[in-house]
Amino acid sequence: MIQKVAVIGAGTMGNGIAHVFAQSGFTVNLVDIYTAQLEKALHAIAKNLDRQVAKGTLTEAQKKASLDNISIHSDIAAGIKEAELIVEAATENEVLKLKIFRELDEKAPEHCILATNTSSISITKIAAATNRAGKVIGMHFMNPVPVMKLVEIINGYATEKNVTEKIVSLSKQLNKVPCVVNDYPGFIANRVLMPMINEAIYSLHEGVAGIEEIDTIMKLGMAHPMGPLQLADFIGLDVCHSILNVLYTGLGNPKYAPCPLLSNMVTAGYLGVKSGEGFYKYVSGSKELMVSERFVKK
Ligand code: NAD
DSSP: OOOEEEEEOOSHHHHHHHHHHHHTTOEEEEEOSOHHHHHHHHHHHHHHHHHHHHHTSSOHHHHHHHHHTEEEESOHHHHHTTOSEEEEOOOSOHHHHHHHHHHHHHHSOTTOEEEEOOSSSOHHHHHHTSSOGGGEEEEEEOSSTTTOOEEEEEEOTTOOHHHHHHHHHHHHHTTOEEEEEEOSTTTTHHHHHHHHHHHHHHHHHTTSSOHHHHHHHHHHHHOOSSOHHHHHHHHOHHHHHHHHHHHHHHHOOGGGSOOHHHHHHHHTTOOBGGGTBSSEEOOTTOOOOEEOGGGSOO
């Protein structure tokens, strides 16, 4: 039975992953190269747990127990030395992830399973950087982790069957719904989602409809909680662009090539929520959704 977990990377996803493991009673070592990022993550976790207490889905005592389950480390070796499972959620960069996995393989206990939360990098390639490819697996949580029920579990080419079974049962312990898929570019979530987002951008680019029309049609017509252009802003246009390129090069089919409008927006630094403007404009403190002036017909 897995009890001791280490999470590498304390950013958006890392803090959410640490939160759900800690809330389910696991001991969590949260590791990041930046101490300030670790402090920020602990603060975010406490705030998100407070929200659950306010909603009545968690007691004060459960909140305290969850926080007590988490310790923070800026030294990777110290953070992973007793881990039975490591979930890597560091920056999406292949060179960095291969380096981290080499180090994890070298310093983690021999029986430890190494999982990655990557959105788009090949699990098989990450596994090949280690001497325990059978124990490497994709564990793709969705953002925001404490809220979203899905865990897309990705089998690398060499992942052992008993490792997949352990991760499936562990995901259920986290009160998540696991779905097992095989390792091909974009897995399933992004292979299906990103072409839809790209097609929405193409429709805008070709003047078929405006931003509000495209998003409203998909929200009201398909019961999507968020339109594809708003969702692209939320994910980050740079992230969407990079995943489309992974699909395009990995599957060799031009249908995945990013729309030139998306490429231009990324090059110009219009990245969505994180940069303050994408298809919509984001004003701090305001919840109103305003179409970016660049797309308003004059
Ligand atoms: P982020 O930029 O918010 O956080 C990344 C963290 O990794 C940072 O705190 C950084 O300091 C840390 N880091 C970098 N190098 C490190 C190292 N060598 N050791 C330890 N920590 C290190 O990124 P994120 O959005 O949380 O994404 C993390 C992973 O999750 C990526 O692989 C991404 O593709 C995947 N993912 C992201 C989302 C999302 O919506 N943000 C959704 C699903 C999956």
